[in-house]
Amino acid sequence: MKRPKITDIRATTVTVPLEAPLRHSNGAHWGRFVRTIVEVETDVGIVGLGEMGGGGESAEAAFRALKPYLVGHDPFELENLRFMICNPTASLYNNRTQMHAAIEFACLDIMGKFLGVPVYDLLGGKMREMVPFASYMFFRLPNKDTGEGETRTADQLIEQTLALKKKCGFTSHKLKSGVFPPDYELEVYRAWAKALGSDSVRYDPNAAFTVEEAIRFAKGIEDLNNDYYEDPTWGLNGMRRVRENTTMPLATNTVVINFEQLAANVLNPAVDVILLDTTFWGGIRPCVKAAGVCETFQLGIAVHSSGELGIQLATMLHLGAVVPNLVFHADAHYHQLVDDIIVGGPMRYENGAIKVPSAPGLGVEIDRDKLGKYADLYKSLGGYPYDRDPARPGWFATVPNTRWADPNDNRVVDY
Numbered sequence: 001m002k003r004p005k006i007t008d009i010r011a012t013t014v015t016v017p018l019e020a021p022l023r024h025s026n027g028a029h030w031g032r033f034v035r036t037i038v039e040v041e042t043d044v045g046i047v048g049l050g051e052m053g054g055g056g057e058s059a060e061a062a063f064r065a066l067k068p069y070l071v072g073h074d075p076f077e078l079e080n081l082r083f084m085i086c087n088p089t090a091s092l093y094n095n096r097t098q099m100h101a102a103i104e105f106a107c108l109d110i111m112g113k114f115l116g117v118p119v120y121d122l123l124g125g126k127m128r129e130m131v132p133f134a135s136y137m138f139f140r141l142p143n144k145d146t147g148e149g150e151t152r153t154a155d156q157l158i159e160q161t162l163a164l165k166k167k168c169g170f171t172s173h174k175l176k177s178g179v180f181p182p183d184y185e186l187e188v189y190r191a192w193a194k195a196l197g198s199d200s201v202r203y204d205p206n207a208a209f210t211v212e213e214a215i216r217f218a219k220g221i222e223d224l225n226n227d228y229y230e231d232p233t234w235g236l237n238g239m240r241r242v243r244e245n246t247t248m249p250l251a252t253n254t255v256v257i258n259f260e261q262l263a264a265n266v267l268n269p270a271v272d273v274i275l276l277d278t279t280f281w282g283g284i285r286p287c288v289k290a291a292g293v294c295e296t297f298q299l300g301i302a303v304h305s306s307g308e309l310g311i312q313l314a315t316m317l318h319l320g321a322v323v324p325n326l327v328f329h330a331d332a333h334y335h336q337l338v339d340d341i342i343v344g345g346p347m348r349y350e351n352g353a354i355k356v357p358s359a360p361g362l363g364v365e366i367d368r369d370k371l372g373k374y375a376d377l378y379k380s381l382g383g384y385p386y387d388r389d390p391a392r393p394g395w396f397a398t399v400p401n402t403r404w405a406d407p408n409d410n411r412v413v414d415y
C-alpha cells in the first residue's frame with residue numbers, strides 16, 4: 001500500500017466572535033478569538049487539519065516556512081517529525097512547540113483518515129464515549145453592540161451559570177478570575193458556589209496573587225465544594241508554599257507545561273493536578289505521555305483550554321477519550337463562542353459532556369463558507385492585544401497584580 005507523503009501546508013487566520021469580551025488577570029479576549037487553521041495536504045488526496053491560537057501574517061508565514069521540513073515527509077513518522085521541528089536543544093533558538101502541535105494534529109488526522117479509524121484508536125483506544133466539561137465562566141464586559149452579556153456581579157454570574165447549566169448540563173464550574181480586588185472576588189465566588197448547590201467549583205486567578213494573598217484567599221474558600229485551586233500564584237516555589245498551607249489540591253496550566261517541569265514537580269511536588277493542553281505540550285501524544293507519568297505518580301489530570309475552535313476541540317476530545325485518569329471535568333471556552341468553522345456548526349453539549357467524534361481522523365471537517373466568512377472578518381478586524389483590557393486603557397498586568405478593575409464600573413466600552 002502506498003504510504004501518504006506531505007505535499008503542501010496552508011494556514012488561514014480566522015476570527016470568530018464571542019458572546020462578549022472575556023476578562024482575565026493578564027488582559028482580555030476582545031470579543032473574539034483569533035485562530036490559525038492549518039491544512040496539511042498529501043499525495044493521496046487526504047488533507048489533515050490542525051489549529052493554533054493567534055494568527056496573522058507572521059503566523060501564516062511561519063507555517064509556510066515549515067514547508068521545506070514537511071514536504072515529502074510521511075505523516076506516520078511522528079517521532080521523526082518531533083525532532084525535525086522541536087529538537088529540544090535546537091528549540092532553544094527557535095521554539096516551535098505550538099506549531100508542532102498543529103502539524104501533529106494534522107498528521108494524526110491524515111493517519112486516521114488513511115486507515116479509516118478515529119484518532120483515539122491510534123492513541124490506545126477510547127475509555128469513554130463522552131468527555132465531561134466544566135462550565136467556564138469569565139468576568140465579561142458588555143457586548144459593545146447589544147450592551148448585553150456583562151458578568152461583573154455575583155447575581156449576573158449566578159444567573160448566567162444557571163442558564164448554561166440548564167442548557168448544557170454542567171455540574172462542575174470554573175471561574176476565571178484575578179480581575180477585581182481579591183475581597184470582591186471572594187464574595188462573588190462564595191455566593192456563586194453556594195448558589196450552585198452540590199455542583200463542584202474551581203477558581204483560577206491566573207497567577208495574579210502573591211503567595212500570602214493566595215493563602216489568605218484559600219482560607220476563605222476551603223469549606224466550599226472545590227475541585228481544586230488553579231494557579232493562584234506564580235512559579236513552582238510559590239505554588240509549593242501555597243500547597244503547604246491549604247487543604248485544597250492545587251492545579252496548574254502555567255508551571256507544569258513540559259516534561260522537565262513535570263519531573264521537577266514529581267521530585268518536589270508543588271501541584272496536584274496538571275491541566276494538559278494539546279497545544280502547549282506540543283500535541284495530543286505528548287499529553288498522553290504526560291498523562292501516563294501522572295498516572296504513575298498519582299497526580300490528577302484535566303484537559304486545559306486555551307480558547308479553541310472545533311479542530312482544537314476535537315484534539316481535546318480525543319485526548320479526553322483515551323486517558324484513564326481523567327478524574328476532573330475538562331475546560332473549554334467553547335460555549336462562549338457564537339459559531340465555529342466546522343461542518344454542522346458548533347459541537348453540542350449533552351449532560352455537560354461532548355461526544356467524542358468517531359469519524360476517521362479527528363472526525364471534523366472544515367465548512368468552507370464559514371472559513372471564508374471568518375477569514376474575511378479577521379482581515380477586516382485584525383488581531384487584538386490579549387494582554388490589554390479594553391475597559392482600562394494604559395493598564396497592564398504585573399505579577400503579582402496590585403491594580404484591579406473597578407467592580408462598580410459598568411460602562412459599555414468600545415473594543
Ligand SMILES: O=C([O-])C(=O)C[C@H](O)[C@@H](O)C(=O)[O-]
Binds near residue numbers: 022029176206305306
Ligand atoms: O486556565 C485557562 O484556561 C487559561 O489559563 C487560559 C488563559 O490563560 C485564559 O486566561 C484565557 O482565556 O486566555
